[in-house]
Amino acid sequence: MSLAEIESLLTSEQHRADTEIVAMRTLNDLEALERSLLGKTAPASLVKAAFKDLDTKERPEAGKALGAFKHHVTVLLDARRQELAAAAAAQRIAEDRIDVTMPSRPRPLGHAHLIAQVREELEDLFIGMGYEVAEGPEVETDFYNFEALNMPASHPARSMWDTLYVDLGDPGEVLLRTHTSPVQVRVMQNRTPPLAVVAPGRCYRRDTLDARHSPVFHQLEGLVVGEGITFGDLAGTLESFTRAYFGPGITSRLRPSYFPFTEPSGEFDVTCIFCEGSGCSVCSQVGWIEIGGCGMVDPNVFEAVGYDPEQVTGFAFGFGLERMAQMRFGIDHIRAFFDNDVRFLEQF
Ligand code: FA5
Secondary structure: OOHHHHHHHHHHHHHHHHHHHHHOOOHHHHHHHHHHHHOOOOHHHHHHHHHHHOOOOHHHHHHHHHHHHHHHHHHHHHHHHHHHHHHHHHHHHHHHOOOOOOOOOOOOOOOOOHHHHHHHHHHHHHHHOOOEEOOOOOEEEHHHHOHHHOOOOOOHHHHHOOOEEOOOOOOOOEEEOOOOHHHHHHHHHHOOOOEEEEEEEEEEOOOOOOOOOOOEEEEEEEEEEEOOOOHHHHHHHHHHHHHHHHOOOOOEEEEEEEEOOEEEEEEEEEEOOOOOOOOOOOOOOOOEEEEEEEEEEOHHHHHHOOOOOOOOEEEEEEEEHHHHHHHHHOOOOHHHHOOOOHHHHOOO
């Protein structure tokens, strides 16, 4: 084989490599093509055997041509091998992919409990009337729950509230508040008049469960103190509040009553919506449902918190939130608020 023949064979093999390598679709085919281009029996390898017949001056040139051919083909093979390997890997990943996007079971979103909704609505209503919102602890001392509210130890009016005591401090000193009225005392101790606050919160009593009573319930306390506040202001406030909260279908009335911390005191009733006033088991046949107590702050309470009863007067009220919700939404048993039956809760 002459040098010219060797060069022409290498050139035609290089053309073959240029067109066939890029056309290979699999690594196996590429390997077979590599063997046919560079393997022991490949034409380019066989030309090596012909080197010995060449002129000694021509041998280096033939060697260079063969080296250049091998380098060219190897570079092309490596590039194509990488492309095919990457494509094979991508295909494997695509095939191995697991679809985890299963349709999910929708979970119902919760919402505020009806009592929380009532509390927020009442807070908004009173904020609109110029009140601020105050808070106090549910575990109280005898001083705030009774004594500062004009009920010294052994005062008979203490029996109006069946109290749950906590085993802390001296016997009878710490208790679960029976009403939100202790917040009145805490607010007045920390503020100077004039003031207007509402204090919603949970209360506890050793009451037997019936349609309108539960041992745990919520109240909303109101307190307004300033110069020249009168019973007329209290009555006007209760009237506007009833209209705003219950709407025109419900009427209210004030009845004389007794609370040690207010003088005069009253009880505040609204029409029983279950019998519309004719009397039923929910309203104990009277046609009215008591919503809360109220009155003018007793001068002794002002003295207990360091206010001058000659200078300021004020009124206070305390409503049961469950009772208000029962009247507004026609819920005949207080138990519904605590049963946590979603069929009930979802209605509000
Ligand atoms: C009081 O608790 C007074 N602190 C209210 C008050 C405040 C009077 C400020 C004067 C000035 P009474 O015990 O009546 O009052 O309770 C008020 C309201 O709380 C009741 O009308 C009722 O709506 C609600 N309530 C009382 N006990 C329970 C109970 N066991 N379960 C559900 N609601 C109750």
